[in-house]
Amino acid sequence: MERFNQEIIKLAVEEGSKAGAKEVVAKLVEDDSYQIRFSNSEIDVIKRWKRYYLDVFLSKGHPLSLGKKITTLTIQDPDAKKIKQRVPKEVRILDGMPNSKLYWGMDSQDHPSYPKVKGLFDKNIDGFSERAPSLIMKAIDGSISKGPDKVAGVLYFGKSKIGLLTGYGNGGTYRTSHCRATIRAFHKSKSSGQDLVVSRNVTDIEKKLIDAGKQAGDLAKRGAESxxxxxxxxxxxxxxxxxxxxxxxxxxxxxxxxxxxxxxxxxxxxxxxxxxxxxxxxxxxxxxxxxxxxxxxxxxxxxxxxxxxxxxxxxxxxxxxxxxxxxxxxxxxxxxxxxxxxxxxxxxxxxxxxxxxxxxxxxxxxxxxxxxxxxxxxxxxxxxxxxxxxxxxxxxxxxxxxxxxxxxxxxxxxxxxxxxxxxxxxxxxxxxxxxxxxxxxxxxxxxxxxxxxxxxxxxxxxxxxxxxxxxxxxxxxxxxxx
Amino acid sequence: MDGKSLSDHAVEYGGSIGAEYIEARFLSTVDENYMARNGKFLSIQKKPGKGIGVRVLVDGCMGFGSTDRLNKGGIEELTRSVIKMAGSSRREKPIELSDEKSVKKRWKVPAKIPFHDVSGEEKQKFIKDLDKSIKKEAGRAIKNRIVFLGTQKANKYISTSQGSMIDSNISYISVFTMMNARVKDKREQRMLGLGSTSGWEWIREKDVKQTIIDGAKCLVKTIENAGKIKFDKPIDVVVSGDVSGIMAHENVGHPSEADRMMGREGAQAGESFYSDLLDKGEIGDIKLGNENVSIIDDPTLKGSPGFYLYDDECVKARRRHLIKNGYLNELLLNRQYAFEFDTNSNAAARSNSYSREPIVRMSNTFFEPGDHTKDELIEGVKKGILMNSFTEWNIDDRRFHSKYVGLEAYLIENGEVKDRMVKRPVLELTTNGILGSIDAISKDYITRMAPCGKSDPMQPVPVSVGGPHLRMRNIEVG
Structure with missing residues (x-):
């Protein structure tokens, strides 16, 4: 995570409040995600998305008004200069807007602590992109071993760092990792079988991918002669x-x-x-x-x-x-x-x-x-x-x-x-x-x-x-x- | 460096470090969206966005990546990363692209009234007035009237290592409505989308408001009057352009996409029943429907929702005759699959964002209008129904077994449309069943807009799904 800057979350909330927004949420996301798509038992494309953006939600309105004026601003590749330029401008735009009848205010209570959620991040995600293409080929081989002619699918994986701060001082920072695959096997264009892998953890992912490939292949074979x-x-x-x-x-x-x-x-x-x-x-x-x-x-x-x-x-x-x-x-x-x-x-x-x-x-x-x-x-x-x-x-x-x-x-x-x-x-x-x-x-x-x-x-x-x-x-x- | 210079730099840099092919696509957009329920605004947003997507071929393997970090360091890092990724996979069958003429062109959709010349208040007023009119003319039965107005101004710059450059400016405008009606314990819903590639003049000049109001009135008429009718024998069915449009799109447009045929969408949008047909015959020799049936996909229709002049691989757009006189005539091709079919691309590569790879897509897909009037189609029906609109629909992922549930539908007897309305008639037909039952097509034509979804990550792109009236013979109606 090379660009994540905690300070700009705070700055966005300050700029929003200073400009007159009654409520502000700033959410900073740095995300590095990959996708491998495959079909006909071969890799079609490997993709990577590196995203770094700040979402700023702003609202204005009297406590007794019916709904409040709202807007959400996304700043790509955010820095202090962009925040100081765009957040106050967006607050000014709010003045000319009608109230949203969907929005009635956010959580204003103080939350000094948050529950610990297990298994959000697996450090083995770092470097996983090097292994992933060969793991996909193993999953394809596992599938073919059950009898189908060809295998298609997708593997997504990556990591994110998320920081949040509201105008009421709530929020924090956490990391996540993710890995999910769809593997679909085809037998003589007449039948197909599919299985999924959905996980935050990549440590034991090889077996899961191969098993999913086999399961998809087995279903495709069993579905033949329908x-x-x-x-x-x-x-x-x-x-x-x-x-x-x-x-x-x-x-x-x-x-x-x-x-x-x-x-x-x-x-x-x-x-x-x-x-x-x-x-x-x-x-x-x-x-x-x-x-x-x-x-x-x-x-x-x-x-x-x-x-x-x-x-x-x-x-x-x-x-x-x-x-x-x-x-x-x-x-x-x-x-x-x-x-x-x-x-x-x-x-x-x-x-x-x-x-x-x-x-x-x-x-x-x-x-x-x-x-x-x-x-x-x-x-x-x-x-x-x-x-x-x-x-x-x-x-x-x-x-x-x-x-x-x-x-x-x-x-x-x-x-x-x-x-x-x-x-x-x-x-x-x-x-x-x-x-x-x-x-x-x-x-x-x-x-x-x-x-x-x-x-x-x-x-x-x-x-x-x-x-x-x-x-x-x-x-x-x-x-x-x- | 601006986005265009950075794109050129990515191409030059990528070529110098091992890409055998590289294209960079810079996209800068300004979206403005207004959403209201029952005349009250839920959300208003103006959202600028920009970034660059880079696609490469290395040793016959493909890599794609995107970034919103628009500086030299950001684009070089992305390009290196994408080339490295592509190089990390191995293919027995290398990906190759068809040879296409290099082009350098600038094109734009002239907006007579640019969106930024229209105040936010006028855009809000359009929605409020529309809602008020629906309420006044369709009455209280419509409990939820959700109206969405979206505009987008997009500048796209594509540069390739084969010397092509396309710089385009285009404006999209769309109005979607979701209405649901309730009368006692009866409920019906309707989604209606209209759109264009033009400026705000489309709203002022076109009869957008009246089309939506008419749709709302028909919804209420249906919920109040439609009753279930059981048809023991096959009957004739006349469908409107609303219904023929979705049929052309789902039953013919999607299976014509060459990437589906070749299996690339196997785990997502699925494959195509055309693959089986091409195992046994050749394009041009495979009969899919009656000889009066021709289906076209045409991106060059000015003002249409799916309009473009060059696709996202810098290939000049042209009309595609997917089915001609009942025979499979042409597929939708990008450069990768044009190479596989040993032909040229017909410019079907589209991407909905800088962060998505271009893939094979439809544009404006429709049955070619015939010579008849709508009344002539109806006059030829002894017993049947007229289906003016639909609600639920779906189709299998090889695009053969489809279902369309009617919304506004009337009984036809002895060549006359009766007042009696038919509740939720079901057409559950194969593609051959549809194309082989059509004996007459009208010369009238309507345009509807829809976001067509495909691929993973999902890439909705604007397409038109309208068309003429069709008459289908001997249909089992559920």
């Missing part, structure tokens, strides 16, 4: 990759922004049974090895675990300080004076936009850290052998889209090896089906929860999700007309 799937109602066994995408979509709607915007099927379900007793889900920013684990959030609020689903009941939503204040107001207008939400330490400088590009505006908003599904008691073999009705085992999916987000009505496309199970036995691979349904109906129909637990994060799953294999009854599968 039969056309038939439309109908089946029980569904979701691998962790699938569960993180589908059930993760429901959990991610436990967010006040989604609820206010009419995009949450969980709206109006607080305190009600949504899943059976076997499902408990929390947002946990302190979980060891979690890709979004951290000691504090973007307001400098100490990390905490928040129950979202407790023994099947919808128990809570994530908040930052601002959304908690807004949520309280909304409930008080409805005369629900007993609702007194507080921040759950889920503040992030998140993107609020509709183009999906990095140019979308950013602001302090509630955002998840890591989701954690409590594991159950069944092995995958037990789940399969107890499946007496026709059952489909999905190993991966993509392109989940909603007819109605507020209803939770959706469909998704199985992507890799998919197996038909009858009378407790795997009958063979099937193909070309689509899963359609309603998230709330599926949640009610959870029958079994596996004892395996994997962290999932990949192209189709943004929020790191620790989730086991989960079985759901009565799911509808359709197929396209030729």
């Amino acid at each position: 039969k056309e799937g038939k439309e109908g109602t089946y029980d569904l066994i979701m691998s962790p990759t699938v569960g993180a995408n589908i059930l993760g979509s429901l959990i991610s709607s436990a967010n006040p922004i989604m609820m206010i915007s009419g995009m949450s099927p969980l709206k109006g379900k607080m305190g009600k049974k949504v899943f059976p007793d076997s499902i408990s889900v929390a947002d946990d920013p302190m979980i060891t090895g979690g890709m979004n684990s951290r000691p504090f959030d973007a307001e400098g609020t100490p990390s905490q675990r928040t129950d979202i689903i407790r023994d099947g009941e919808f128990a809570g939503i994530i908040h930052n300080s601002s959304s908690a204040k807004l949520w309280k107001l909304i409930n008080w207008i409805k005369l629900k004076f007993w609702v007194k939400p507080k921040t759950t330490a889920n503040s992030a400088l998140g993107q609020l936009g509709m183009t999906g590009t990095e140019n979308d505006p950013r602001t302090l908003m509630p955002a998840p850290s890591n989701y954690h599904f409590k594991p159950g008691t069944y092995s995958i073999d037990e789940i399969i052998s107890s499946s007496t009705r026709p059952t489909i085992y999905l190993t991966s999916n993509w392109y989940t889209r909603f007819t109605s987000m507020s209803e939770g009505t959706f469909s998704t496309v199985p992507r890799d090896a998919m197996f038909l199970i009858k009378n407790g036995e795997v009958k063979g691979p099937i193909t070309n089906l689509r899963l359609m349904g309603n998230l709330l109906d599926m949640a009610k129909n959870v029958e079994a929860v596996g004892k395996d637990l994997e962290q999932v994060q990949w192209w189709e799953v943004n929020t790191p999700t620790f989730v086991p294999t989960i079985k759901i009854n009565n799911c509808r599968f359709t197929r396209a007309q030729m």
Whole structure:
């Protein structure tokens, strides 16, 4: 870390306050990340991004005003001169802006200490870029050894140093490392299998990458000679990759922004049974090895675990300080004076936009850290052998889209090896089906929860999700007309 | 040194330390974004950004990196690092680029009214007025009206070790809306995107506001009137340009991307069913649809969301006829895959940021309009539906098995569109199923905008997804 300068964080807060901002957050990030992309069992490109930037969030407004004026400024390659030029100018621009009805103020309490979060940084990340290409080739070889023709995938790794300071004096500095891979094997263009590696730690990564390669290769081989799937109602066994995408979509709607915007099927379900007793889900920013684990959030609020689903009941939503204040107001207008939400330490400088590009505006908003599904008691073999009705085992999916987000009505496309199970036995691979349904109906129909637990994060799953294999009854599968 | 000089320096420096090919791309942008819900602003931001991306080939291996440290030391460190990385991998099959003519060009999209000449107040007023109009004309059923206005001014400078230089200035403007409606226990949602490569005049001259208001009114009409109809037999389906646009994009545009065909997107956006077809036949001989079906991808349409004159590998843009009279006619190619197919690039390399590598992308993809009027398409239907818009859609990662769920849809009987609306009709069709069922195409045409997502890291780029009306025969509607 050659450029990280703690002093400029302090300077940014001082400049913001001096110029008249009521609230300031300065977040300095120095990041050195790599990516290796591969396909046809060869490396296509190795990439490196070195980034050093300062995000400055600024707000102004009377304590009793409805919302506050806000803006977020990003200074690339920051230094004192740029900060002194740009921060006061941005504060002046705030004067001409309308209040944001989404922003109601940040955490002003004093936080003298933060929880120690284990496993955020592995010093072996230094020098890992030298080893990484050969490790990828070993993972490819491991995959090919199981029989497929070719392997594609991606490996991300790198390290960051993050420093945060708010105008209320909260914050600190921490380092992180990360390594995640998607390995997808293909067999005769007819079948494919995928596995993931998601880790903060690179010390024992070689075995994980080779095992993931083998698993992907094995699935691709087992998925070969597949039969056309038939439309109908089946029980569904979701691998962790699938569960993180589908059930993760429901959990991610436990967010006040989604609820206010009419995009949450969980709206109006607080305190009600949504899943059976076997499902408990929390947002946990302190979980060891979690890709979004951290000691504090973007307001400098100490990390905490928040129950979202407790023994099947919808128990809570994530908040930052601002959304908690807004949520309280909304409930008080409805005369629900007993609702007194507080921040759950889920503040992030998140993107609020509709183009999906990095140019979308950013602001302090509630955002998840890591989701954690409590594991159950069944092995995958037990789940399969107890499946007496026709059952489909999905190993991966993509392109989940909603007819109605507020209803939770959706469909998704199985992507890799998919197996038909009858009378407790795997009958063979099937193909070309689509899963359609309603998230709330599926949640009610959870029958079994596996004892395996994997962290999932990949192209189709943004929020790191620790989730086991989960079985759901009565799911509808359709197929396209030729 | 400014960004352009630094790019030139990177190319010269990279060539001197072992890169067999190097390109440097400097991008400087100013983004201005306004987002409001129900007329109340959630966020307003003006954001400048700049940096340089460097891509190299060393012994047939590729490296890419980017930096926001815009000085000589920063760019030299990046270039050294990228060359070292590329050299650290080995390929049995070296990456090579097609031979293309070196060019030095400057081009720009003339903005009659530059964004900086329009006050923030006028931009806010546009959103407030739009929201007010939606509320007034569509009524209270729309509970959430989220409006996003984005503008971007971009200066891009690309320099390559093969002597090409492209310096471009372009302006993007877009309006996205997300509306959801509720009447009793019924709920419907609609996303609608419009955009252009032009200045603020697009907002003043084009009927942006009315298109969105009409979309909102149709959403309310649908939620209030649509009822489920079960069709026991296949029927005919007429789809609007909204629906034909997304079909052209998903079912034909994506599988035409040569990098997917050759497996490079295997672990991300997926492969292409075209690979199987090309194992058995040649481009030009493979029949995909009826002979009245032609599909075009054209980056040279002035003002369109996907407009450009030179791609991010300095190749001159041109119209691509992906499907011609029902036959596979052309793929979307960058220089790497043009070399693999022993041809020239057709300028499909795009990158959405200085920090992303250029990859094969679409621009404006659409069914070529036909000779019919929309009314003529409908007159030829005994029993069917007219699908004017859609909600949910998806497709498998080889781009063959697709699904489109209708939003505003009407029953057609004996050549007439009835008042009776059909709730959420489902077209679950293969690509051949779509292209092989089309018997007539209208001459009318609409343009919609969408950010097309692909690759890892995700690179949304602006594309247009509109088109003409299509008539499809004998479709099973779910």
